[in-house]
Each structure stands twice: as structure tokens, then as C-alpha cells.
Amino acid sequence: MYIELRHLRTIRAIHQAGGLARAAEMMNMTQSALSHQVAGLEDQVGMELFVRRSKPMTLSSAGIRLLRTADRILPEISALEEEFQSLRTGKTGRLHIAIQCHACFDWLFAVLEMFRHAWPEVDVDIRAGLAFDSFPALLREEVDLVISSNPEPLAGITFNPLFDYQPTFVASAQNPLAAKPMIEATDFRDQTLISYPVSRDKLDVFTDLLTPAKVEPRAHRLVELTAVILMLVGSNRGVAVLPDWVIRDVKTNADYITRPLAPGNLTRRLYAATRDEDAAKPFMAHFIRLGRSEPVKLQRG
Amino acid sequence: MYIELRHLRTIRAIHQAGGLARAAEMMNMTQSALSHQVAGLEDQVGMELFVRRSKPMTLSSAGIRLLRTADRILPEISALEEEFQSLRTGKTGRLHIAIQCHACFDWLFAVLEMFRHAWPEVDVDIRAGLAFDSFPALLREEVDLVISSNPEPLAGITFNPLFDYQPTFVASAQNPLAAKPMIEATDFRDQTLISYPVSRDKLDVFTDLLTPAKVEPRAHRLVELTAVILMLVGSNRGVAVLPDWVIRDVKTNADYITRPLAPGNLTRRLYAATRDEDAAKPFMAHFIRLGRSEPVKLQRG
DNA sequence: TCGCTAACGTGAATCCAATTCATAATATTC
């Protein structure tokens, strides 16, 4: 049997209006239409939904069950419709973020915290675990924004610049390299490099230093968490290259040394990638604005 | 906008089947029909529900919202349909009982207790407060069964006999009438009669004794609860006429006397009135069977 | 009890919207 929402609306209207004729008026239909509709529904259901002994017809016990369901379901539909309305006008939406750079957790949380106060209706989430194909995921609408420092010219994707940072060398104060004012590619030959577990073309050390110079570090250890990387570096089990904002805490720590890389002016830029059509959405624009201003404030203070 | 269940079913099917074509097969429709339907729905809603960049098309974030609603609502509809199925086959139903005779509470609870074990799916209730127009209420399907000792020949109503009882006179042992072996109408002239608060034509004392004899008791006090009536009678503040099954407890109590009425063979019959079409329903038949057998067992033991 | 009025039911005609048919456009795969 094929119950439809139309039927639920009708049942509710007849009940509210207390009769077929008034209900018909309410719904901008003829009384006859409703009569036919009810008859059809009763056919479907296989029993009488109304008592016709008394004249303004009233719900039977089976009809009351239907009414209860209607009263539960129809408000849900209304809510859904209102939600779509809000979606259209841009008050609400979804902001699922994929991050290619693990270190971004650091400032991203702070930014999201500010964001969700301004846009409480927007469904926010961070999706780790798809760092490799985050751009296809963006196009498939699995996520809505990708934090990346490797803009690729892709149809349908807009790259919004956020802020610049310096990939910075960090090592133990015990490490012999502490003697050098600046670190170059060959310095890594006899070092254990510690990095996030992502492919080399997503790691600044490789893309900007080691790969061009065709240098391979003595060992390469993959670690997920920034705190753990710093811990290992602190105990001189390896060296790392991290964005400057991450190592602001260890800069003043005597156990660590930080040094600029190679020519000395290495700068990278972080982007928020969105689908073209989303870039204009008000909450997206706001998020990107926050992503531009807040991290630099964080780094200073 | 007019979302219909059809749309929810479609969304769910496309998601389950993982594509339009397979979904169409599932729903016994052409792929084209679904394509049109989805397009129409997206028009209504005012945004894309699916991502078409990749070929087996997938839900967009708005589509996912719709899917969530569908997953909540469609099971409710299925449950409803199953319920109607059960209603048709008679496994479930409603048994709302109106009682004209207050004293019936006594045995009715016991019967209902047995009944609800046998028919757990049937919605049981006792409706007091419409003793006066219980038969119209029965026809209006406000209740489904009326316990009555006053069968009226009414179109659409079947009276199923339950059991017989004797309206019995009960008074304090202190009352002068205790001396009489049998109580007649004129004996009430100088007595306070205590009865349930219902119209006289529903009270056995009047219909079978006082009204025919045109006798009026000295006073007539209305009391709701059987226990209170007996209490008042016990302290000789009045006399009462109650069904024999109610006074089985006081028969052995020295504070009370019970006497037969008038000619001595006054017997009344209790009926369960149902709508004609309901009388055949299995759970109704079962209830009536219980209503015949259980009260007499109670009275004996 | 009669007749009036309001409310509901019925059947044929109509209309609109959902579906189909046929085919084009587009992505995916090897």
C-alpha cells in the first residue's frame, strides 16, 4: 500500500477542521477531492478511517492511529523544509575540513572555536585520514574545505591563500648541527629525519630541499603527533622540519635549537581550498577570514 | 514545497543501490522516471541533492540531510502499515470499555487482567464519565464496548449477555428492616437510599421496584465508590441495593444484613454491548467469553 | 413529521503530474 504525505496532511486537516468540508477549504481543494482521497486511502489501508454515523465525520480508532503518526511525521517534514530554506539563504550549511598538514591542528582548533560561535547552525567537522586524495574528496563533496600548502590548478576548486610560514629546522641542543647558523640539504645525510606520516610531496623538507638536492637522510621516521615529534627531537633521536608556528614554544627552550633552512628565505603559503561555488557562501568567507587573521595573532602572542 | 514519501523512498533507494539505474530496477521503474523525479525534487528544494561530478551519482550534503529524515520516517510508515495489517487480521485493535454500572469495576479489573495477557497488542482502557450516553459514544466509536444491564434495541449495536445477578438489599444490622425476611418498595419510604450517581433509569432499585410502585425514598444520597457506600450503610446512615457479587464480602459480616427484594426472584442480566461489525472480532469474542465465565467463578470462590 | 440546510458520497469528465520511450550526453574502464 502506498501511503503518501498528502494523506497524512489530509487526515490532520480533517481532524483539525472537524469535518471534510472545512478541511477542503483549508487545503484549497473541493470537498469532493477529499472525499475521493479518503475513500482511496481507506481502500489502501483496508478499513474505515472515519465514522460516518454522525455528520461532521470523526476519526475512527484506526484513523486516530494514523493521526498520531501524522502528528509525529509532519513536523519533521516541516523542519526539513525550513532547514532547506536556511541552507538556501546561507544561514546554515556544512563545513567538513580535510587537512593535508598535520601541524595545522594547532591553529585550526582555535579558529574553529571562534567560528562555531559565529555560525552555530553550521555542521563543523575535521576529517583526518584522507590527506592523500583530499581534492577528489572535495569534488565528491565528501568534505567542503581542504587546508593545503600545495595548490594544484584543478577545475572546480578555488584556492584561498591564508598565511605564510617558514618551514624551520629544529634539533636538540646536543646535536652537532647546533653549531651551524643555517641548515642545508647535505646536513641531513647523517641525520634521522622525523616527519608526519604523509607522502614526500606533501612534506616541505622534501619538496623544497632534499628532493631538489637529491639528498636522502640517513633514516626517516614517521610520527603522527607534533608533541611526540618534539619529544623525540628533544631527546636527540632525530631532527625535524616544522612550520614556524608549531615551534614557537620550543624556541625559548634551552634543550632545542631552531635554524632557518637553506638559502634563508624559504617561505611557504597555506591555502584553504573550496569548491568554486562554495567560496562565496557567507560562512565559508567568514571561516577563511578567520583562517587568515587568527593564526598570525596566535603566533605573535 | 511539496515533499512526498515517494521522494524519500527514492532518495533512500538511490543511496542503497548506489546509483540511479540500479535504484530504478529496485523500485520497478525506469531510470528516466527517477531522473525526472530527482530533478523535480531538487527544483522544489532549491538545491542539488546529488553530486554528479563522479558517475554513479552520490548524495550531496543536502541530500544526506534528506536521507537522514527518510531513514527516520520511512520505518515509521512501515510500522504503521504493519499495524494496519495486524488490525485487519484481528491480532490487534482497541478495546475501550464504558461502564454504566459502577459496581462492575469489581469484576472488570480481574477480567481485563486475564485479557491483556492473551491479547497484549490490544489497546485496553476503561472510560468512566460517559455513563449517560454510552451507546451514542459506542456508535461514534469513542468506545468499543459498553457494560450495561439495560439493553435497548438500537440499530448497529449487538448485546451479548454476560451473566445474571440479583440486586440485593443491604442495610445495617441495627436497621429495623433487619427484622423483615424480604424487602418491598414501601419499606424505602422512611429510609435514606444510597446509590451510585447515575440517572434513575440505570439503577435497578428504581427500574424494578420503586418506580413501578411509585414509591419515593425519604432521601437519596449519591456516592461514587462502592466501598464508601458499604461504609455508610454499615454505620446505618442509609440503605442500598447492590448486585449480589458486590456484597459477597459483607454477607458474612455481622454488622450487615442482606435481604432479597420484593417478589423474591428478581434477576437482572448484564450485557456487553458492541457495534455489530465488532462482535465477530476474535479479541472481542474472547473478552466476552471471559466476561461470561470469570465473574461467576469469582463470586463462588 | 415535515422540510430545510449542512455535510458527505458518487460517477463522469478533466486536468496535471509522474512515468515511459527513445535518444543524447557524459563519465568510466580497459
Next chain:
DNA sequence: GAATATTATGAATTGGATTCACGTTAGCGA
């Protein structure tokens, strides 16, 4: 890049919902 699979499109068709016109029934007051 051909072959395949998947979705889109437009005209034609179908079918179900609605309307129209009228018949029927219940309620109500004189």
C-alpha cells in the same frame, strides 16, 4: 579511444488526483 555504464532530456503517454454536477444522508427547528 572504443566500449560500456550511467545519467539527462524532450515528447508522448498514462494514470491518478481533482473538479463538476448531482444524489444521498444526517441534523435541526418549526
